[in-house]
Amino acid sequence: FGTDITFTPMIIAEGFVQSEAARDNEFQTDEEDGPLIVQFAAKDPVIFSEASLLVYGKCAGVDINCGCPQRWAMEEGYGSHLIKKPELVAEMVSSAKRRITDPDFTISTKIRLLDDLRETVDLCRQIEAAGADFITVHGRTPKQRSEPVDLEAIKIIKESLNIPVIANGDIYTIDDAERVGEITKVDGVMSARGMLENPAMFFGYAKTPRECVKRYIEIAQLKEPRFMTFHHHLVFMLEKSLPKPKRKVFNNLRNKEAVLEFLSEHYFAQDELPRSEGPCS
Numbered sequence: 001f002g003t004d005i006t007f008t009p010m011i012i013a014e015g016f017v018q019s020e021a022a023r024d025n026e027f028q029t030d031e032e033d034g035p036l037i038v039q040f041a042a043k044d045p046v047i048f049s050e051a052s053l054l055v056y057g058k059c060a061g062v063d064i065n066c067g068c069p070q071r072w073a074m075e076e077g078y079g080s081h082l083i084k085k086p087e088l089v090a091e092m093v094s095s096a097k098r099r100i101t102d103p104d105f106t107i108s109t110k111i112r113l114l115d116d117l118r119e120t121v122d123l124c125r126q127i128e129a130a131g132a133d134f135i136t137v138h139g140r141t142p143k144q145r146s147e148p149v150d151l152e153a154i155k156i157i158k159e160s161l162n163i164p165v166i167a168n169g170d171i172y173t174i175d176d177a178e179r180v181g182e183i184t185k186v187d188g189v190m191s192a193r194g195m196l197e198n199p200a201m202f203f204g205y206a207k208t209p210r211e212c213v214k215r216y217i218e219i220a221q222l223k224e225p226r227f228m229t230f231h232h233h234l235v236f237m238l239e240k241s242l243p244k245p246k247r248k249v250f251n252n253l254r255n256k257e258a259v260l261e262f263l264s265e266h267y268f269a270q271d272e273l274p275r276s277e278g279p280c281s
């Protein structure tokens with residue numbers, strides 16, 4: 001539905017390297033997913049490189065999460081803790097670059113802003129000098145939650161670098177994407193919450209089209225995600241399409257059969273719903 005690149009949720013590199021069970025649990029893909037970036041929570045150059053090698057050949061690139069503000073991640077030295085450690089981030093990038101020399105395989109980072117913009121620019125320049133292929137900037141500091149995204153800061157970062165910069169934060173419509181592009185002159189935009197609510201957003205749809213919901217259900221029939229994952233995605237996607245009382249009922253459904261039955265009764269036209277081919281566990 002019009003997206004050029006997708007990211008996995010962050011995967012903890014250490015567990016991924018150490019355990020085959022973690023790898024099977026955290027990462028499955030197929031050709032239709034591409035181009036796909038696998039994002040790692042990492043704080044060690046060797047482990048990040050090992051993890052990157054394990055997914056090399058199955059994705060277009062790897063990314064280091066330097067933006068997660070959750071307390072557990074910060075305490076473990078992951079996520080936005082890393083924006084205060086430019087040398088370490090640079091070393092992770094350069095060591096992965098040394099291990100994977102394929103020029104088509106990207107190594108990138110996703111950051112939040114530091115309080116001081118000059119320090120943020122310096123961080124980005126060090127990441128660029130280490131060989132990163134692009135940087136995604138969520139235009140907030142780790143402490144900020146619903147404050148407006150600092151587009152001016154993203155613009156200055158973009159002006160200060162030669163590698164592509166992707167802007168992130170509060171993009172819910174194609175108009176938001178275009179506005180951010182015009183103001184910051186970035187090379188691309190990333191959306192998370194907007195994309196969860198409407199995966200067809202970059203095609204210009206104001207809310208998730210039925211075709212997209214149908215496609216998601218077809219994919220879920222094949223891949224059999226856990227029920228919670230299946231249900232959560234549909235809850236997000238249908239938020240703007242179901243009236244509040246129906247949404248309340250839908251959000252409390254407890255199994256796949258009930259979800260499919262609800263959708264055939266209240267959402268899809270007759271015979272539009274894909275056939276059920278086994279339960280989501």
Ligand SMILES: Cc1cc2nc3c(=O)[nH]c(=O)nc-3n(C[C@H](O)[C@H](O)[C@H](O)COP(=O)(O)O)c2cc1C
Nearest residue numbers: 009010065110138168169170171190191192193194
């Ligand atoms: C449910 C959820 C999961 C997220 N997981 C990640 C993640 O694994 N890695 C990451 O870099 N950011 C993650 N984020 C943050 C988003 O990538 C993004 O930076 C943030 O939500 C702001 O962008 P948005 O306004 O488009 O949502 C997550 C956000 C949400 C809502």
